[in-house]
Amino acid sequence: MNLEQIAECHKSLGDKTRLRILSLLKVEELCVCELVEILQMTQPAISQHIRKLKNTKLVKERRQGQWIFYSLDGSIYPFFQSILDTLPDMKNEIEELKKSGRKVFCN
């Protein structure tokens, strides 16, 4: 891993919305439509943030029918876990999503 890659990783981390997405993914894997619901942003905006997180290998995806579930990765960055540790707990936001009936359940 060279300096250019490390810089790209931090650029990816250098946005409040993406940090919120990572904080949410700390709780559990989520799909774009759920993130749209929680973060109250447009679907393309979320998709573009996810793309950046994917390109920098901070999240990985798992397709499940019509949904794509995103979850934390970051395994190539030795410092990633300690960064995650400083992100806030977002269990409540996920709870709210479930209460609103907008949680995607499938398997």
Next chain:
Amino acid sequence: MNLEQIAECHKSLGDKTRLRILSLLKVEELCVCELVEILQMTQPAISQHIRKLKNTKLVKERRQGQWIFYSLDGSIYPFFQSILDTLPDMKNEIEELKKSGRKVFCN
């Protein structure tokens, strides 16, 4: 520390030149003119990078006569040390500076 501040910190880390500066400061404190010499960049470019690192509390300064020596800080970020650990060793670059006779010695 809120998400906005964490994002600002990572923005600060999201630049190759600033990562090189931090890598160099891992070896020892340096002043702007030494960084100019090692990184072969203009003095205002270096000063502006240093300003960003200072604003995000990743480096601190110590004035010594006409020089200002910059050194690592980052004490407010629990993850900073693990990021530093992934940055390359730049002892050789500092050695080159000393050999070139451009190292600033004072006290």
Next chain:
DNA sequence: TGATTATATAAGCATATACTTATATTAATG
């Protein structure tokens, strides 16, 4: 005090980034 050295700041410019709206792709379903 005037010149020199180190550093900071300001203004200008080219590129990058984060959004928007519109459209394309992909999978499920009736």
Next chain:
DNA sequence: CATTAATATAAGTATATGCTTATATAATCA
């Protein structure tokens, strides 16, 4: 097989970023 739902991508735009050159500030020194 046409429609719907989830997601991705493209194009446009406003703001941010990283450089440049020019100038200001601050400390030293002759």
